[in-house]
Amino acid sequence: MTVTVHYFARLREELGRADETAELPTESISVGDLWRHLHGDAPPERLMVAVNQEQAALDTVVRDGDEVAYFPPVTGG
Amino acid sequence: MTVTVHYFARLREELGRADETAELPTESISVGDLWRHLHGDAPPERLMVAVNQEQAALDTVVRDGDEVAYFPPVTGG
Amino acid sequence: MAVELYSEDFDPWALVARAERDIPAEARGAASVFVGRMRDFNEDDTVTGLFLEHYPGMTERELERIVAEAESRWPLLGCLIAHRVGDVRPGDALVLVATWSAHRIAARDACSDILERLKHEAPFWKRERLADGSDRWVEKNTPGF
Amino acid sequence: MAVELYSEDFDPWALVARAERDIPAEARGAASVFVGRMRDFNEDDTVTGLFLEHYPGMTERELERIVAEAESRWPLLGCLIAHRVGDVRPGDALVLVATWSAHRIAARDACSDILERLKHEAPFWKRERLADGSDRWVEKNTPGF
Numbered sequence: 001m002t003v004t005v006h007y008f009a010r011l012r013e014e015l016g017r018a019d020e021t022a023e024l025p026t027e028s029i030s031v032g033d034l035w036r037h038l039h040g041d042a043p044p045e046r047l048m049v050a051v052n053q054e055q056a057a058l059d060t061v062v063r064d065g066d067e068v069a070y071f072p073p074v075t076g077g
Numbered sequence: 078m079t080v081t082v083h084y085f086a087r088l089r090e091e092l093g094r095a096d097e098t099a100e101l102p103t104e105s106i107s108v109g110d111l112w113r114h115l116h117g118d119a120p121p122e123r124l125m126v127a128v129n130q131e132q133a134a135l136d137t138v139v140r141d142g143d144e145v146a147y148f149p150p151v152t153g154g
Numbered sequence: 155m156a157v158e159l160y161s162e163d164f165d166p167w168a169l170v171a172r173a174e175r176d177i178p179a180e181a182r183g184a185a186s187v188f189v190g191r192m193r194d195f196n197e198d199d200t201v202t203g204l205f206l207e208h209y210p211g212m213t214e215r216e217l218e219r220i221v222a223e224a225e226s227r228w229p230l231l232g233c234l235i236a237h238r239v240g241d242v243r244p245g246d247a248l249v250l251v252a253t254w255s256a257h258r259i260a261a262r263d264a265c266s267d268i269l270e271r272l273k274h275e276a277p278f279w280k281r282e283r284l285a286d287g288s289d290r291w292v293e294k295n296t297p298g299f
Numbered sequence: 300m301a302v303e304l305y306s307e308d309f310d311p312w313a314l315v316a317r318a319e320r321d322i323p324a325e326a327r328g329a330a331s332v333f334v335g336r337m338r339d340f341n342e343d344d345t346v347t348g349l350f351l352e353h354y355p356g357m358t359e360r361e362l363e364r365i366v367a368e369a370e371s372r373w374p375l376l377g378c379l380i381a382h383r384v385g386d387v388r389p390g391d392a393l394v395l396v397a398t399w400s401a402h403r404i405a406a407r408d409a410c411s412d413i414l415e416r417l418k419h420e421a422p423f424w425k426r427e428r429l430a431d432g433s434d435r436w437v438e439k440n441t442p443g444f
Contacts (some may be wrong), residue, residue: 009352009424010436050422053357069354075425075437076418077382077394086207087291106221127277130212146209148192152292153273154237154249167312174312179390180339187332190403194325244323258335258414266407273403283354
């Protein structure tokens, strides 16, 4: 499966990248496990996530072609 | 004493005049007595009054040169 | 702080844009604006015209008093009331209330307070022209309408 | 109903005047508008610039969801959100919320509700540039400020 990943704000700066494409040998993965796969450690506290531009949780399941975003708590408009 | 009198809205229409000047042989008069002097009967219910463009009451005292207004309850803006 | 009465149709957004220029843009974090227009209906009747009578001099003083009270309650950087008088057609702007403050709650609450006081206390009297050609004096403003 | 994001300074009053033309003037008795601008101070510090990051696609969807929820709660005739993104200078407009309704309380309450939700829920992240040249990510909006 192939997943598009976006990072925003402080997290984008700390990771040094805004986007990446993840290739995985499975048919599905949770948002939390995807983070572990990409970064080798547990998701940081207060991490917010979205799948296909909808708010999601660490146990939300991601499938081939999905768009996943990780970001800090929103500041609001 | 000379007093300028204004009428507004429904009252203006019912009396058939917007303004008049009252000449009185006294040095002062209450707003209510001025109405009786001008119209020959008691002030109507819910009559609102102003003296020199400030909200007033029927017992407010009027003196020479004052501006008195009689009007129905305001509709608001 | 300004109170303006208009006997012809006015453009509320142009007035707001103009008034705003007198306030430093970097300070006025928040602007709250209400514009009320004449509707073509009231209490289920079709209304074709409105005559808005006021007491020249006293009406301005009462509006200025309402603004001064709001300025004593909230930290405002500016305030504008524009109000139509005389013969009004459906769709014309009747009232504009605009407030500026550093903070949004102050601007919003002051704007709302000024509008409610203006709607209930200001010396205006409305006479409606109905579709059948008859006239009626409006007795009072319905709260919230 | 419209949600618009701008990467350059926009004129909020011109946007309101334009959006209003799509709503029959005789029906829209009430317009309620809030405009927020970038201040040159925050939490006692002088702020010289602001970078407003958003999530293209999701930010618009969240704003549309906020508007749709307001439309389900109040009888609105129209609604406009305009929001700035990217690099912002002090004095620039950051956010515009405008609501139209036949009645003033509906317009006012819907405008206030949309603004509060936008301030707390919408996917925006702010980084402030301070007078000493340093940057800081804003952690959250202070309620009411």
